[in-house]
Amino acid sequence: xxxxxxxxxDCANCAMKVExxxxxxxxxxxxxxxxxxxxxxxxxxxxxxxxxxxxELEPGVTISEIRKEAGAASSGGYDVxxxxxxxxxxxxxxxxxxxxxxxYPEKPLIYAGYGLLALxxxxxxxxxxxxxFRNMGRGRFFDENFLMTFATVAAFFIGAYTESVAVMLFxxxxxxxxxxxVNKSRRSIKALVEVRPDYANLxxxxxxxxxxxxxxxxxxxxxxxxxxxxxxDGVIIKGSTxxxxxxxxxxxxxxxxxxxxxxxxxxxxxxxxxxxxxTKPFAESSVSKILDLVENAxxxxxxxxxxxxxxxxxxxxxxxxVAFCVAVVPPLAGFGSFxxxxxRALVVLVVSCPCALLISVPLGYFGGIxxxxxxxxLVKGANYLEALSEVKAVALDKTGTLTKGVFRVTxxxxxxxxxxxxxxxxxxxxxxRSSHPIAVSIRGAAAESLxxxxxxxxxxxxxxxxxxxxxxxxxxxxxxxxxxRFGVEHDxxxxxxxxxxxxxxxxxxxxxxxxxxxxxxxxxxxxxxxLKKLGIENIAVMxxxxxxxxGTMVEKAGISEYYADLMPEDKAEVFREFAANAVKxxxxxxxxxxxxxxxxxxxxxxxxxxxxxRLGSDAAIEMADVVIMDDSLMKLPESIKIxxxxxxxxxxxxxxALGIKALFVTLGFFGVATIWEAVFGDxxxxxxxxxxxxxxxxx
Numbered sequence: 001x002x003x004x005x006x007x008x009x010d011c012a013n014c015a016m017k018v019e020x021x022x023x024x025x026x027x028x029x030x031x032x033x034x035x036x037x038x039x040x041x042x043x044x045x046x047x048x049x050x051x052x053x054x055x056e057l058e059p060g061v062t063i064s065e066i067r068k069e070a071g072a073a074s075s076g077g078y079d080v081x082x083x084x085x086x087x088x089x090x091x092x093x094x095x096x097x098x099x100x101x102x103x104y105p106e107k108p109l110i111y112a113g114y115g116l117l118a119l120x121x122x123x124x125x126x127x128x129x130x131x132x133f134r135n136m137g138r139g140r141f142f143d144e145n146f147l148m149t150f151a152t153v154a155a156f157f158i159g160a161y162t163e164s165v166a167v168m169l170f171x172x173x174x175x176x177x178x179x180x181x182v183n184k185s186r187r188s189i190k191a192l193v194e195v196r197p198d199y200a201n202l203x204x205x206x207x208x209x210x211x212x213x214x215x216x217x218x219x220x221x222x223x224x225x226x227x228x229x230x231x232x233d234g235v236i237i238k239g240s241t242x243x244x245x246x247x248x249x250x251x252x253x254x255x256x257x258x259x260x261x262x263x264x265x266x267x268x269x270x271x272x273x274x275x276x277x278x279t280k281p282f283a284e285s286s287v288s289k290i291l292d293l294v295e296n297a298x299x300x301x302x303x304x305x306x307x308x309x310x311x312x313x314x315x316x317x318x319x320x321x322v323a324f325c326v327a328v329v330p331p332l333a334g335f336g337s338f339x340x341x342x343x344r345a346l347v348v349l350v351v352s353c354p355c356a357l358l359i360s361v362p363l364g365y366f367g368g369i370x371x372x373x374x375x376x377x378l379v380k381g382a383n384y385l386e387a388l389s390e391v392k393a394v395a396l397d398k399t400g401t402l403t404k405g406v407f408r409v410t411x412x413x414x415x416x417x418x419x420x421x422x423x424x425x426x427x428x429x430x431x432x433r434s435s436h437p438i439a440v441s442i443r444g445a446a447a448e449s450l451x452x453x454x455x456x457x458x459x460x461x462x463x464x465x466x467x468x469x470x471x472x473x474x475x476x477x478x479x480x481x482x483x484x485r486f487g488v489e490h491d492x493x494x495x496x497x498x499x500x501x502x503x504x505x506x507x508x509x510x511x512x513x514x515x516x517x518x519x520x521x522x523x524x525x526x527x528x529x530x531l532k533k534l535g536i537e538n539i540a541v542m543x544x545x546x547x548x549x550x551g552t553m554v555e556k557a558g559i560s561e562y563y564a565d566l567m568p569e570d571k572a573e574v575f576r577e578f579a580a581n582a583v584k585x586x587x588x589x590x591x592x593x594x595x596x597x598x599x600x601x602x603x604x605x606x607x608x609x610x611x612x613x614r615l616g617s618d619a620a621i622e623m624a625d626v627v628i629m630d631d632s633l634m635k636l637p638e639s640i641k642i643x644x645x646x647x648x649x650x651x652x653x654x655x656x657a658l659g660i661k662a663l664f665v666t667l668g669f670f671g672v673a674t675i676w677e678a679v680f681g682d683x684x685x686x687x688x689x690x691x692x693x694x695x696x697x698x699x
Contacts, residue, residue, distance in 0.1 A: 001030060004040040005064045006054075009033070016309055016358055018057050025053060032301070035362060059134070083176045090124045094169055098162065117165045125152070125168035144353040147320070151349045155675060158339045160346075163675040167350060170676075174683025178359070178690060197231035197265060203275065213265070213282040220278045224269045232265050233285045234276035241272035245630070300381020301362070304650060308361050312354040319352035319665075326669055340671070347668030351681035356657040360689035361650055367696035368646030376629040377639045384625040387608045388643035392588025394536055394636070395575055395602070398543035398550060399437060400595035401612050401633070402557055403518040407441035407500065414512040415491070423512040425450060427504050430466045430477035433458055438502055438516050439466075442477075461485075463544055463567035465502075476505045480546065481565075483510070500549050520556055523634045528558045530637035534644075538582035542571050542602070572601045579606075593628075593636060610636065646696055653689040660685045 009015050015035040022031035027046040034041070040063060044050055051063050093116060101113035122129070125148070132149035148171055155164035200216050201208040201223040208223045213231040216222060221237070224230050230243075240258035245267045254270055257263060263276060265285040282288055301309075327345035331338045365382035372379050379385050399405050412420040428446045431439035432455070457469035464485060465478010476482055483490050483503055490503065490510040500518065504511045531539060540561040543550050550564035563574050579590045589607035592599070600623040603609030611624035612631040628635045664681035667673035673681075 001032075001041050001043045004042065006033060006038055006040045007062045007064065009035070009038070009058060009061045014058055016312060018054060018061070020313075021053060021057055022050060025050070034366075035359065056138075080180055083180070087173050087176055090120055090169055090172070093123075094120045094165060097165075114161065117161060121152070121165045121168050124172040125149070128168065128171070144316075144355065147316070147349050147352055151346045151675075154342060155346055158342055160343060160675065167675055167679055170679045171683060174679070174687060178355070178683070178686055197229040200231035201225070201228075213285075216278055216282065218278050218280060222276050222278060224274050224276060226269060226271055226273060228269055230263050230265055230267050230269060230276065232276075232278045232282055233280045234263055234278045236261050236263060236274050237277050239272050239274035241274050242270040244268040244270055300383045302365055302382040302386035304386060304647075304654075305362050305365065305382060308354075308357045308654070312358055315354050316352055319348060322665070323348040323352070343675070344668050344671055347673050347675055347678040348665050350675055350678035351661050351664040351668070353682050353686075356682075356686035356689045357654060359686065360653040360657070360693045363690065364646055364650040364653065364693040364696060367693055368642055371696055372639060372642050375635070375638060375642075376632075377635050377642070378627040378629065379639070380625050380627075384608055385643050385646060387589045388591075388626070388640050389647040390589040391591045391608060391640055392536060393538035393540075393579060393582030394531055394591045394593070395540045395542055395578055395606070396559075396592075397594035397599050398541050398545055398553060399518060400631075401593050402520065402524055402541060403553060404521055405437050405518065405595065407437050407516040407518050409441060409445035409514055410517045411515040412512065413515070415510050416512075418506075418511040420512075423504050423514065426475050426506055426511060427477045427502060427514055429453060429455070429470055430468050430475045430504070431502075434460060434466055438500060441516055442502060442514060463569075474507055477502055479503065479544075481567075500545055518553070520553060521631075521633055523632055524557050527633035527636055530634065531640075534637055534640055536640075538578075540578055540582075542566055542574055542578075544568070544571075568601070571599070572605055575602045575605055591636070593633075595631070610639075649692055649696055653692055656692075657685050657689050 009018070015033045019031055019033040022028050022033075022042065025044075027044050027049050029043040030041075031044070031050075032041040033039070042050065047063075054061050054063060097113045097116035097120065100116065101110055104110055104113065128145050129149050131145040135146060148168065152164040152168050155161075155167065197213055199210045200213045202211045202216055203209075203221040203223055216232055222231065222234070224241075226241070236257060236259050238259065240256070242254040243257050243263065244254055245264070257274075262279075263274075265282070265288070323345040326348055327338070327342045330336060330341050335341075362382070365385055368385050369379050369382065372385070379388070396402050412423050414420050414423050424442075424446060427442050428450060431442050432453075434440075453470065455468050455470050456472075459467045461467060461478070461482065463479075463481070465476060465482040467474065467476045467478075467482075467486075469475075476486065476488070480490075480501070480503065482488075483505060486505070486508070488503075488505045488508055488510055490505075500516045502514045502516060504513065528539060538561075539559050540563065541550065541554050541557070541559055542563045544566050545564055547564040550562050554560075554562040563578075566574060575590075575592060583590055591608040591610060592602045592606035593610040593612065594603060595612040599611075603611065603623045603625075606625075608626060609624045610626045610628060612628050626639060628639075660681055664673050664678055668678060
């Protein structure tokens with residue numbers, strides 16, 4: 001599915017109708033329009049046909065390629081000054097006409113006042129009227145343009161001249177403020193996630209040259225001055241600095257970084273001049289992935305959004321049918337004149353536009369996604385944000401999620417005549433090619449380098465360990481399960497030690513074991529308590545570590561339920577059972593948070609899969625629905641809080657909009673509400689719902 005920019009589409013109801021029309025085309029497999037971001041996501045093999053269809057439905061609406069360059073942004077800003085000038089002149093002319101009619105009520109002078117009213121009507125309503133007649137020619141009768149034109153023309157024929165002009169004028173005024181508010185929301189959301197660097201200082205023979213980040217390749221050297229954004233992912237090769245990572249991780253405390261340390265695009269170098277060797281092209285950099293995730297997230301619509309879209313499809317025709325019955329049935333039954341009941345029916349028509357819901361609901365979800373991204377929480381879609389608000393059970397991986405994932409060797413215990421040095425040497429050989437955190441810690445703890453050595457055969461056995469052949473010796477390093485698998489006799493009491501254990505065997509003889517300890521993250525216990533305060537009582541830990549090591553960590557974290565000694569394939573099955581017991585009857589959602597490649601299957605199983613991004617593997621991040629950029633476990637309850645707040649505001653909008661419209665329909669039927677008041681029931685409600693959605697952006 002490809003993403004395009006879509007401009008000059010200023011009505012959410014129109015966006016819904018264009019989307020429905022595109023999805024009915026044979027050449028389109030799937031199409032989604034995200035009104036809040038001016039985006040079209042479409043899978044088609046005939047884009048020209050799509051453009052012609054859109055132009056036929058909404059003349060003036062354009063579809064454009066997204067520019068692949070740093071700093072590219074959606075074009076088509078909202079001209080506030082011009083709009084205000086027009087609205088002000090129309091309102092001034094309207095009140096001037098009313099004053100003239102009051103001062104000169106006699107013919108023929110009164111006709112000048114009516115002429116000015118007509119001028120205001122056609123000037124303020126020209127776009128609405130033209131669109132209404134164009135749509136009628138295509139058989140589209142139930143959109144806001146047709147309803148507004150029909151209502152005002154009908155009001156004119158029953159003698160409600162000033163009301164007719166007022167409805168069109170104030171509808172146009174409301175549309176202006178609605179467009180201004182939507183545009184303001186778009187800018188606010190964009191500001192939350194706009195960390196894209198504009199340029200890179202590429203070092204060449206003649207010195208630094210300012211270029212687009214897209215023109216820099218892996219291996220190139222770039223210079224970053226104090227106060228500049230780092231434009232691409234890389235490694236510092238010269239200098240040191242303090243890094244402001246708030247835009248990516250939400251972390252407000254600057255981090256010190258020097259030579260040999262990795263830096264991410266989008267962070268800001270605060271103090272020193274550094275030179276960075278680029279490791280990834282811009283399209284694959286952290287900042288580029290973040291922007292894609294956030295901007296494309298709006299395409300994954302929540303159930304509430306889909307419901308509102310479907311609801312709006314039937315709502316407007318239903319209201320029109322009700323209005324028709326109000327206009328015709330009572331006078332035919334002898335309950336008053338046609339003029340009286342037609343006027344009441346027009347009140348019903350004026351409040352029927354569903355734009356308040358079609359704009360505020362998706363904008364609310366997008367605001368929630370934008371706020372989460374500002375805090376270093378990347379939510380891949382409104383559907384996942386909605387699922388977050390319903391989480392009732394949470395399962396956590398241990399290493400790298402509950403704990404820091406930074407191991408240190410705390411003891412070496414030799415057996416069968418082997419020395420401590422022998423155990424460490426063979427372990428380093430076996431773990432020389434592994435990227436597992438335990439393997440890294442063992443290599444880091446070696447007293448001296450082993451120099452060059454040749455491995456004849458290497459086999460990494462998932463969930464067990466590593467088996468190599470070197471100098472005709474078979475060396476194994478891994479878990480207790482590894483020893484059982486290959487029939488190596490060993491002391492079973494080792495299972496009771498406090499920490500992770502790496503066993504070492506040489507040619508089938510047990511050489512000893514190495515004890516490696518990890519520690520909880522500083523905020524783990526606080527995060528667990530915060531989850532419980534949110535009403536999540538079902539919290540469990542799932543790990544491949546031994547029961548003793550797992551039990552110690554889980555107890556420190558304040559969690560009572562845990563599953564240990566799990567193979568990668570076991571985790572998925574255990575999670576299924578946990579989810580079935582924790583969320584019975586489908587009431588509530590499940591969450592799983594992990595960081596390793598072995599967590600990917602469980603992340604896919606959970607209703608909400610969360611990857612701890614900084615240390616997480618690419619597979620885990622790709623599979624996850626939510627990515628925590630700084631690995632802080634406190635971001636789990638924070639993401640749920642944002643989701644719950646977003647959902648509350650969205651349902652406030654839905655209940656408020658439908659309630660007010662129902663009230664005005666009732667008041668209109670009994671002749672209490674006038675057309676003037678009905679305008680507030682339409683445009684006013686849309687604006688209030690829109691401003692309510694914007695509250696999410698303020699956190």
